[in-house]
Amino acid sequence: MFDVAMPWAVLGDGSRRDAERLPLFGVAATRALEIEAARALPPHTLMQRAGGSVARLALALAPHARRIWIAAGPGNNGGDGLEAAAWLQRTGKQVTVSLAPCVQTPVDAAAAGAEARAAGVALVESSAPPEPLGPDDLAIDALFGIGLTRAPAGWALAAMRSLNDGGTPVLSIDLPSGLDAEQGALLDETAVVQARWTLSLLTLKPGLFTAQGRDHAGQIWFHDLGVHAEASQASAGLLTGASSLWPARRHAQHKGSFGDVWVVGGAAGMAGAALLAARAALAAGAGRVHLVQLDPQSPTLDPMHPELMLRPLAALHDARTPLENATVVCGCGGGDAVREHLPGLIARAGRLLLDADALNAVAADPSLARLLEMRAGRGRAATLLTPHPLEAARLLGLQTDAIQSARLSAAERVAQRWHATVVLKGSGSVIAAPGETTLINASGNASLATAGTGDVLAGWIGGLWAQGLSARSAALLGTHTHGAAADVWCAHQARPGPLAASALIAQLRR
Structure with a gap:
């Protein structure tokens, strides 16, 4: 995991690497990479890694949070949030998850839900936390990630507004909900989560770094979930330095x-x-x-x-x-x-x-x-x-x-x-x-x-x-x-x- 705002990347093993240009992956490339990686791993592995990554970052960023509320959407982003909830509950945190009403839940997300219940996580239907949160608490946005393609409405819209209310710091999983992953545009000017931190999983998305992305994503962190993505598969890149391009000046020049x-x-x-x-x-x-x-x-x-x-x-x-x-x-x-x-x-x-x-x-x-x-x-x-x-x-x-x-x-x-x-x-x-x-x-x-x-x-x-x-x-x-x-x-x-x-x-x- 590393903070892409830093001049060099801090990886999980503490090593450094030159990060002058980082690959960015759009929705199609990210989904293709996810499918390819899942085939080579035991069932539910990627979601378990994602949830663990979210939980570890939440503990690092808000170690003294008294309460943690997670707004979980109906898809795999919500599953990542449920996995994180189970991790956090096992560390002794008081965790509540608001679950989006959904007729059919993806297999991995359903398994994550079962794990959260077994860990003792409180699962509620409300689009808001049971009790008002304060600045010493933590909210986690696990609503949509890259899955949102139209302006949110109903329960999801209400949950987004709850995330933005009260001054509670928000950690978004993958993307602030309401932000377009490809271009950084807002799907609805009135409906987007304002994150203090965003943890981008598996790939870095272009929309985090241009247009409205920089204002809504806050500090951006990244974890590749142990999956190596070829730069040749990227749809764009992030220019984080250019020192190697400076023109040389030799003594004999004029x-x-x-x-x-x-x-x-x-x-x-x-x-x-x-x-x-x-x-x-x-x-x-x-x-x-x-x-x-x-x-x-x-x-x-x-x-x-x-x-x-x-x-x-x-x-x-x-x-x-x-x-x-x-x-x-x-x-x-x-x-x-x-x-x-x-x-x-x-x-x-x-x-x-x-x-x-x-x-x-x-x-x-x-x-x-x-x-x-x-x-x-x-x-x-x-x-x-x-x-x-x-x-x-x-x-x-x-x-x-x-x-x-x-x-x-x-x-x-x-x-x-x-x-x-x-x-x-x-x-x-x-x-x-x-x-x-x-x-x-x-x-x-x-x-x-x-x-x-x-x-x-x-x-x-x-x-x-x-x-x-x-x-x-x-x-x-x-x-x-x-x-x-x-x-x-x-x-x-x-x-x-x-x-x-x-x-x-x-x-x-x-």
Whole structure:
């Protein structure tokens, strides 16, 4: 068992392992693995292991809990809860299980119910504990796990509300009930368990780490139940580190060895966005950073960073400007003014990162969208897109809710259409690229919800990309370190709040 929030995993035998990327398994892959494992084991073994794992974690997390109440659903998740109840009762805890009314119970869950009765566990039909629980007690959510496919109702809905009432800490088994295992969406905005801890069993599920998952799952623990899952069977991955991707810097190299970045943006009233992107590219280690601001009245010098080379608009259309060998970051604060420059940039840039208003322009103009599609056939020309959910919705012609309810598949659709590496920003940013495993970034927090942090991310990734990394490696390293910088900053604050974009660059530089 280990806590996936830690920089290294703590296994049952106390060993360590590098956990920079952990496999994530969707519902179908998890069920297939469960069936395969069960065939090789004596009956009920997996459920017994699951119940024991839940019980041991409950005792570790809430050793002084006076009472333990378990809400058990009608399926195997409820069976896991019943197994845990028997374990906990045998340790001397006072355990009550509320059982969902069910016509037919799975065989393993029925056996777990019999074991709980034999252990002396109190089994009740009520959807609430017999007595109100307090903050010193423990509630265990064993309602649905990965089995819920529609909004809960009736007894189950009442039990979910009881779990959320009273301030009692909740341990969810596998998933907080009401959370979609694949995408992290809520099946019903008004019906989802708020867990303090979640123990994911057999596999880690993507929905725990993106969209609403991070807010509702609390601290996430994992136990593989003694079953080895091949990473090749995973539907996605969790990016928990990226230190191996840092570009090397040898003594004999010079500034030309680390690439040129051209930042294009900063229309009237939005000069700050382009400046933030350019400064972030510098902090990332790009050899030279050129800034082209779309506002003709913009300054010709950044007094805070005079090493930035500010260029006139005419440089973008000069055939002597070596864009073919450069990394172009376009769109940060570009407004409508960026649209007229996109055809040339799409055609010429060797590495092209589109963000913000550049993405909106592509979404609104079919001719630009077609030009971007054609880049895939231009040999070494590479594209990287960094949309937030609204920009992704515009690119796909959908509503934002549709993106947020299917974040992984939405990122994959954008990547496939434009044959690009895509960073779909948000809680648990999703990184997708054609032919590659889709990854969810584990770093970052709500301190990044401030103006300009997206511009910093674009410039930061662009600066890393210019140093010879592939588009995907730059996206992985850039996204993870961007979030990790905010995590480190928050850890040193007495009361974490918003992190200003300029302060984020300083933190990234450190």
